[in-house]
Amino acid sequence: MILHADGNSFYASCEQIYRPDLRNKPVAVLSNNDGIIIALNKEAKACGIKRGDPYFKVRDICDWKGITIFSSNYTLYADISRRITSIYMEYAPDIEEYSIDESFLFFDKCNWSIKDYEEIGHDLKRRIAKEVGIPICVGAAPTKTLAKLYNKKAKEHGGVFVYNPREVDALLESVDCGTIWGIGPARAQKLLLHGIKNALMLKHMPLCDAKRLLTIQGFATVQELNGIRSVEKVTREKKEVITSSRQFSVKVESIEILECALVQYTEIAVERLRQQNCECQAVQVTISTCNYYSDDINSQYSNGVIVQLPRLTSYTPDIVNAARMALPHIFRKGYGYKVIMVTLLEIMPAQYQGWLWIDPKEDIKKRKLMDTVDQITSSYGRGSITLAKSWTCDGWQMKREFLSPNVTTDINSVPLIK
Incomplete structure (x- = not known):
């Protein structure tokens, strides 16, 4: 289940x-x-x-x-998600974190009854509501597609809804195809043109027709509706290109302010690089005014440059310094910039580069420093430790007029009880 x-x-x-x-x-x-x-x-x-x-x-x-x-x-949402996942891990031997707010819990070797799974679902709801403060719904079924459907219907059953083989066809008959995970409105309309009006009819659709009309994904969906697992666990593939970019809330004309934003976005990109245990050997910096719809052609400007690094690395200061050296080559005075983008290129799995003329002690020291930085940001949120340059100028940050405090990761934001 x-x-x-x-x-x-x-x-x-x-x-x-x-x-x-x-x-x-x-x-x-x-x-x-x-x-x-x-x-x-x-x-x-x-x-x-x-x-x-x-x-x-x-x-x-x-x-x-x-x-x-x-x-x-x-930062707040990720920390709350982490707390919820830690509770899930106490219940299930295998977990797939599908997104920041939803997970699949696998109980493959548990021969339990419907009542057992209902009790687990209600216990999860109670614990997460009490210990974290988040309301959840739980759906249980033999496949991921059915489990998603039962979750959608859980609010009609007290927040927990468990698959019953004797009742599943009646449920599917009452559900339109667009409600099924992986179908959506466009495919539902195509199915309707072929006489498939509800999820039960989709379940009994010949697999050859499902593959022809809905591709291999539709083929898998029909199998899942029949209780046959066909949707594999999501594995996060390593990215061959990593980009970090945001649009400024105001136009930026100063290279000093642009450089501060560049440092912060490069830090974010390199953090993602280390998360997938990789290194890069090139960094691209792009700046743009982003006013392509302006009638004034002279106010439009966009340019980028790629800098090769001397070696594969995931050491933040080295990559940041390379990006900072690139910025003056593309910056032009007199323009109001709205976007700066950092892209890491030539990404490879991290490996020992003993063949290079590098002091191994210095290399180990850099790796340990980055491991410590990642541990701190994981515990206290992004920006809790950063290069000083990113804080030397203000006025470029995203507009966040209604930002709540990071009460779970910032000690200075913890509410006081009087």
Whole structure:
């Protein structure tokens, strides 16, 4: 059996943990630079706003309806996700973290009853609500596709819904194809044209037709609806190119300010490089005014440069220094820049490079330093330790007008009880 556990309105729920005054109140979370609504709870949905709405268009509605707005705080969300996963690991021998707010828990060698899985699901709900403060739903079924479906229906069954082989066909008959994981509206419309009106009809669809109409993914979906596992665990492939970039909240005309942003984004890129246990031998820096729709052609400028590194490395100071040396070659005065992008190239698995004329003690020292930095940022959040240069100038950071404090990773943000 597979349990699919999913946090309800996860980003909004994270923001409510340390704000008890917002319980059962409408809450919405914005994207980078406070652009669009990316998450909202059921109370906010009832107010008439939806995911994807530009905030400037619905600001008046939010004020009128009393919707509390937050800038996205991924440091907080990642730490809450880590806490939830640590509880999952106490229950299941095998776990797949599918995304920041949902996981699959595998109980392959457990010959338990429906009641047993219901008890586990309700116990998970109670523990995570009590110890973390996040509401979750749990669906249990023999395959990942069915487990996702049972999770969607869990809210109608007290938050936990477990597969019953005698009742599954009745459930599938009541569900349209677009609800099934991996199908979606476009494929559901194609199926409807071929007379497939619900998930039960999709289940009984000949596999050759499923593959012809829906490709190999549809083939796997039909098998999963029949209780045959066909969707493999997601493995995070190592990226051949790593990019770190953000759009500034205001136009930046100073090279000193651009350099501060460059240092921070390079640090983020190199951190991701080490997370996949790799090294790179080239770094590309790109800057742009991003005003391609302007009638004034003279205000448009974009340029980039690639710098080769003397060796494969994941040592942040070396890569940052290379990026900083590249910036003056593409910077032009008189332009207002909106984006700076750092791209790591020629990525290879980390390996001992004893064939190079390098002091092994110095190399080991650098690796240990980076391991320590990664441990600190993992425990206390990104930016808890950083190169000093990224803090020497201000005015380029993302617009985060409604940012909540990092109460779980910053000791200075811990709430005081009086």
